[in-house]
Amino acid sequence: MARKQTFKRRPNKAGTVVKLSGKRRKPYCAKITAGRDQITGKQIQKSIGTYETWEEADDALTLYRLNKRKMISDQEAMSLAPATYNKLIEQRNKSIPTFKEIYDLVYEEDLCKLATNTTKGYINAVKHFKSIYNIKINNISLAMLQDLFDNDSTGHGMKSLMKILCAKIFKYAVIHKYINRDDDYVEYIRLGEYKESTLHYAFTSKEIKTLINDGSLDAKIVLIYIFTGVRANELLNLPKENITISEISYFVTGIKTTAGKNRIVPIHDFIKPFIIELMDASKKETIINYSYDNFRRRHFSELMKKLNMKHTLHDTRDTFATLCQENNIDIFIRKRILGHKMRDITFDTYTTTVIETLCKEVNKIKIP
Numbered sequence: 001m002a003r004k005q006t007f008k009r010r011p012n013k014a015g016t017v018v019k020l021s022g023k024r025r026k027p028y029c030a031k032i033t034a035g036r037d038q039i040t041g042k043q044i045q046k047s048i049g050t051y052e053t054w055e056e057a058d059d060a061l062t063l064y065r066l067n068k069r070k071m072i073s074d075q076e077a078m079s080l081a082p083a084t085y086n087k088l089i090e091q092r093n094k095s096i097p098t099f100k101e102i103y104d105l106v107y108e109e110d111l112c113k114l115a116t117n118t119t120k121g122y123i124n125a126v127k128h129f130k131s132i133y134n135i136k137i138n139n140i141s142l143a144m145l146q147d148l149f150d151n152d153s154t155g156h157g158m159k160s161l162m163k164i165l166c167a168k169i170f171k172y173a174v175i176h177k178y179i180n181r182d183d184d185y186v187e188y189i190r191l192g193e194y195k196e197s198t199l200h201y202a203f204t205s206k207e208i209k210t211l212i213n214d215g216s217l218d219a220k221i222v223l224i225y226i227f228t229g230v231r232a233n234e235l236l237n238l239p240k241e242n243i244t245i246s247e248i249s250y251f252v253t254g255i256k257t258t259a260g261k262n263r264i265v266p267i268h269d270f271i272k273p274f275i276i277e278l279m280d281a282s283k284k285e286t287i288i289n290y291s292y293d294n295f296r297r298r299h300f301s302e303l304m305k306k307l308n309m310k311h312t313l314h315d316t317r318d319t320f321a322t323l324c325q326e327n328n329i330d331i332f333i334r335k336r337i338l339g340h341k342m343r344d345i346t347f348d349t350y351t352t353t354v355i356e357t358l359c360k361e362v363n364k365i366k367i368p
Contacts, residue, residue: 015061017054026050030057032064096178099140100133102169125161128152137173142185149189159191202319203311205368210307218303220274221288222316227268227365229320229338232313236295238287240279248359263339266359270367323365333361
């Protein structure tokens with residue numbers, strides 16, 4: 001009767017070698033602990049490969065452990081046991097997701113639950129990483145990422161968002177042990193020198209007069225933007241019930257930032273008739289029945305073309321800030337209307353006095 005072969009026990013948390021049943025060319029399976037079942041609490045084991053002998057499987061576990069703890073380099077592991085190391089790398093890479101695969105997981109677990117505009121921002125940001133979509137997360141180097149950022153022609157704002165997204169993806173990879181914490185080097189990515197955008201510039205007094213003389217509904221909407229400083233979707237999505245028309249007129253709006261949410265925007269006397277006209281004309285709950293893309297492409301762009309102006313919709317917000325400065329409107333009032341964060345002062349409530357002050361200040365703006 002043949003004696004049963006015995007093998008020494010491996011240390012705790014160092015993996016285990018099991019002999020598989022049946023006749024196999026490689027009967028010895030090297031397994032590591034990949035976590036615990038959240039319901040039962042039992043260990044979840046993952047195979048890193050099968051081998052012809054127990055010694056080969058044991059060596060694979062040793063190499064895996066040393067390499068994972070950075071106690072031995074890839075080159076040293078390769079020189080010690082090239083065949084075993086190659087098998088180990090092949091098995092390990094099978095279970096490691098690509099950059100895009102991790103993004104999809106992060107999107108489902110986190111990004112899709114954020115505010116609509118924030119989610120759209122991340123959807124646009126990930127498109128800039130197409131060159132590394134199908135690369136395993138553990139094979140993406142800092143040099144590779146830095147080269148991607150250096151050769152991307154997008155603006156500083158988008159690059160900042162790209163870096164935030166990248167940090168989320170690498171953090172996910174660390175938490176799920178696809179890479180070590182030391183391999184999360186997103187913080188070292190350089191965005192390059194910030195350059196002030198020359199894309200946006202304010203409407204001139206002459207251009208504002210031209211809009212007034214045009215008298216079309218689209219021109220009136222642009223004038224509302226100019227004299228309120230609101231973001232594009234803050235006006236397009238403005239419910240009628242949020243508007244108060246009286247001697248002191250204002251509306252409540254706000255998206256994008258904490259400082260900008262649920263803020264009071266005073267209505268300049270000059271644009272009050274335009275807002276009333278829009279409210280009366282709209283058959284929906286919102287003041288304007290256009291989507292952002294619809295208004296920007298079919299209405300705003302066509303109006304700019306007709307009046308021979310070269311502006312973006314965001315220029316109206318810059319124009320309001322410029323008008324405030326030119327008409328000596330209090331800096332804190334200006335920031336509050338625009339929804340900018342203020343470290344030097346805090347506004348927690350909107351009393352009647354505060355609303356009256358906002359309206360008084362905004363009506364300092366002179367009509368060209």
